[in-house]
Amino acid sequence: MDNQLLYLGKTIINRKKEIAQEIHEKRLADARVSTEDQESFQQINDQIIEIRANFIALFGEALMRPSEQQTAYEEMRKWAEETGQYIYKLGIQLDEALKDTSYYRIYIWKALKEEAIKLNLSAAIIFDLISIIDPLLDKAVHDFSLTYVKAFQSSLESAKTSFLELSVPVVPLVPGVGVLPLIGNMDTERAQHLMEETLKQAGKLQLTHLVLDISGVLIVDTMVADQLFKVIDALSLIGVKTIITGIRPEVAQTIVTLGLDLSNISVKANLHQAFKEIQLIKEM
Structure with missing residues (x-):
């Protein structure tokens, strides 16, 4: 059973760029971003695709080490904190960023489904996958949102302090x-x-x-x-x-x-x- 999870984890890691690209293109298409805008933000698109790929790889690593759940959660927390800060600085709204959650769920499971069919995996393995993937994704959403909100509050406090300083001009x-x-x-x-x-x-x-x-x-x-x-x-x-x-x-x-x-x-x-x-x- 562990060997099958190990194989699936390696598969997700090997296909991380492919999955990330699929998610990104689908996300842009659903958001109806024009070709001109896509070209003008090509550099930032590359960075976001890299972020997506690194995120997807964390799920592969978690599958390869199913007994090290706490380590997987800690690595996910670090990713969420770094990415939450980055996305906030880009000026992307939190609700817009969180729309990515469903895309990750769909495309990661799509890749796993393809492999599950090839290997004719048992129900037990499928439930193992669910018990690893879904809680980890929930953890990512929680930590990402928390980091984003903290960054927003910090910015708000800074703006408020600046306003107060300017509001008493003797x-x-x-x-x-x-x-x-x-x-x-x-x-x-x-x-x-x-x-x-x-x-x-x-x-x-x-x-x-x-x-x-x-x-x-x-x-x-x-x-x-x-x-x-x-x-x-x-x-x-x-x-x-x-x-x-x-x-x-x-x-x-x-x-x-x-x-x-x-x-x-x-x-x-x-x-x-x-x-x-x-x-x-x-x-x-």
């Missing part, structure tokens, strides 16, 4: 005076980042006054207001006076409705008024 105007234009919605994470970065940049720029322009903030609720008040209080502790500008009419109505108290905060209609007040204070 712009120095004249010595001691800066302006911080806030744009978009405020959530808890961004509010925390706002606190940290504003204090850091205020100290670095040696500010005495900061104009906090919220004309780009569409929604102000109790959470947003509370976070802004905390930023203003923290700035006052390091000697920075804050002036709020750009309160939109609908935001002003919301503030009144919520009963928020701005009596202890300097509020101006626009940047011009804020700069004028700062200039008067500096002249005193």
Whole structure:
């Protein structure tokens, strides 16, 4: 029985390029990729065919070593991690990549069926094949998907970090005076980042006054207001006076409705008024 599995494994390995090519051509045909596109991506096609062939070879190796299931799983995990990263970097969607699963199942079993008929294999051998091939393919799908999702999450976190860094641009105007234009919605994470970065940049720029322009903030609720008040209080502790500008009419109505108290905060209609007040204070 082991000799038959060994033979089938060697057959799969020997035919890996042939099977990979069949899968690739069928995949392109079903996806209706034009001849022009196929030619323009010929280099990447060759790489993908090589990836497919290496993947198919893992099944052949697993058949040759049926008692070493854990080794087969470990090799499959390594392939899935490397390929998952590669496919993600190519910009291929996960659901599109996973469509390959059915093609591998069909064409690997097609090759095995051809050999099974030639050798007149017993039902026992067929069940052995099923117990090796199908779980290994499931393992590949699981590990590939996990790697792809992790790569996506990492990229998302990196983009989010970059966005947060760009979302707190304290712009120095004249010595001691800066302006911080806030744009978009405020959530808890961004509010925390706002606190940290504003204090850091205020100290670095040696500010005495900061104009906090919220004309780009569409929604102000109790959470947003509370976070802004905390930023203003923290700035006052390091000697920075804050002036709020750009309160939109609908935001002003919301503030009144919520009963928020701005009596202890300097509020101006626009940047011009804020700069004028700062200039008067500096002249005193």
